[in-house]
Amino acid sequence: MNKAAAAFTAASDYGEAERAMERQFELLALDEVFRPGMRVALKPNLVMKRAPERATTTHPAVVTAAVRALRRRGVRDIVLAESPGGPYTRAALEGIYAACGMADAAREADFRLNTDMSSDTLTCETFLRCASFPVIRPILEADAVLNLPKLKTHGMTTMSAAVKNLFGCVPGLQKPELHYRYRQEDAFCEMLLDLAQAVGPAASIVDAVVSMERDGPSGGTPKRTGFLAGSRNPFALDAVLADFARLSPVETVRLSLAHGLTPPLEEIERLGDEAVGVAFVPPRTKSLDFLDRLPRPLRPAARSAVKRLAEARPEVTRRCVGCGKCAESCPAHIIRIERGRAVIDRMNCIRCFCCHEMCPAGAIRIRRLRIFSL
Ligand code: SF4
Numbered sequence: 507m508n509k510a511a512a513a514f515t516a517a518s519d520y521g522e523a524e525r526a527m528e529r530q531f532e533l534l535a536l537d538e539v540f541r542p543g544m545r546v547a548l549k550p551n552l553v554m555k556r557a558p559e560r561a562t563t564t565h566p567a568v569v570t571a572a573v574r575a576l577r578r579r580g581v582r583d584i585v586l587a588e589s590p591g592g593p594y595t596r597a598a599l600e601g602i603y604a605a606c607g608m609a610d611a612a613r614e615a616d617f618r619l620n621t622d623m624s625s626d627t628l629t630c631e632t633f634l635r636c637a638s639f640p641v642i643r644p645i646l647e648a649d650a651v652l653n654l655p656k657l658k659t660h661g662m663t664t665m666s667a668a669v670k671n672l673f674g675c676v677p678g679l680q681k682p683e684l685h686y687r688y689r690q691e692d693a694f695c696e697m698l699l700d701l702a703q704a705v706g707p708a709a710s711i712v713d714a715v716v717s718m719e720r721d722g723p724s725g726g727t728p729k730r731t732g733f734l735a736g737s738r739n740p741f742a743l744d745a746v747l748a749d750f751a752r753l754s755p756v757e758t759v760r761l762s763l764a765h766g767l768t769p770p771l772e773e774i775e776r777l778g779d780e781a782v783g784v785a786f787v788p789p790r791t792k793s794l795d796f797l798d799r800l801p802r803p804l805r806p807a808a809r810s811a812v813k814r815l816a817e818a819r820p821e822v823t824r825r826c827v828g829c830g831k832c833a834e835s836c837p838a839h840i841i842r843i844e845r846g847r848a849v850i851d852r853m854n855c856i857r858c859f860c861c862h863e864m865c866p867a868g869a870i871r872i873r874r875l876r877i878f879s880l
Pocket residue numbers: 822825826827828829830831832833847848864865866867868869870
């Protein structure tokens with residue numbers, strides 16, 4: 507089996523997820539990696555409390571399809587594990603399981619939902635930036651991890667799929683700490699590559715039945731794309747998906763190619779159904795840089811003069827209800843709640859867009875002066 511091969515299997519709606527998932531298992535020869543007697547951890551994307559139809563989280567039909575495919579291969583010990591945004595508490599997890607449809611799915615397909623709040627250290631021997639990570643216990647205790655991301659745009663990393671999804675293996679508010687430690691996009695993305703190598707999922711199968719475009723990963727628009735996409739190599743899978751969604755350049759993809767974690771796109775074997783690419787509307791944070799349109803000799807001076815003006819930045823709107831979830835998730839600790847509304851100290855913003863991602867009211871918009879995004 508070519509481990510960098512990527513498979514597309516059509517599913518025009520979630521009623522077809524089980525058939526598409528079974529084909530993924532067959533095309534990727536996953537009988538070789540998921541065997542009877544194993545303990546398998548499922549790692550979906552459950553970033554926040556959202557109903558499945560909002561396309562922010564992995565759909566429960568994809569999770570139950572994976573459970574049934576594993577059961578057909580004799581795997582009995584299956585646990586769903588995720589550390590969403592915000593504090594990693596049992597109450598927060600249970601609320602998210604209920605809202606995202608996982609509590610019903612677990613009853614229907616008979617798998618466990620993790621409620622163990624402990625974590626331990628996982629090391630990455632071939633690290634680029636980060637040698638060790640705190641990781642939630644069920645991921646560490648599993649014989650194999652089945653990564654079940656959602657295909658979405660992302661304000662900081664442009665695309666969220668197989669590699670970015672594994673950031674949810676880091677418990678709760680230790681995620682903002684890593685954001686703050688690796689503030690620049692390339693450093694943050696190399697840290698993500700280290701984490702993906704350390705976790706080493708046996709396979710990644712992305713829910714792209716309905717994806718998300720525009721201001722993902724939580725404030726975007728659902729986009730019907732109609733397939734599951736899988737690979738044993740998360741870096742190769744992301745390279746194929748970035749090409750499919752016309753979202754290149756995606757920094758994690760560029761770096762995984764530069765560091766030899768994925769073969770070049772043209773060398774990645776494609777299996778299953780044909781998937782004709784469809785351009786996703788990118789997040790506003792990644793719209794064209796005005797400076798790139800200036801004559802080359804003028805760019806360095808212009809860049810330093812207008813850099814701060816040209817950058818996209820978060821802005822609190824009237825929809826704010828003062829819940830404080832943005833402040834909780836801000837790695838730079840620069841959001842305070844004043845008179846029932848969030849206030850951002852913009853000068854110290856590292857532009858990670860965690861506040862935008864975590865706001866349950868959609869009250870943070872990405873602001874970019876229009877002249878710089880024409
Ligand atoms: S901006 Fe959003 S997350 Fe922050 S306090 Fe307002 S409603 Fe809550």
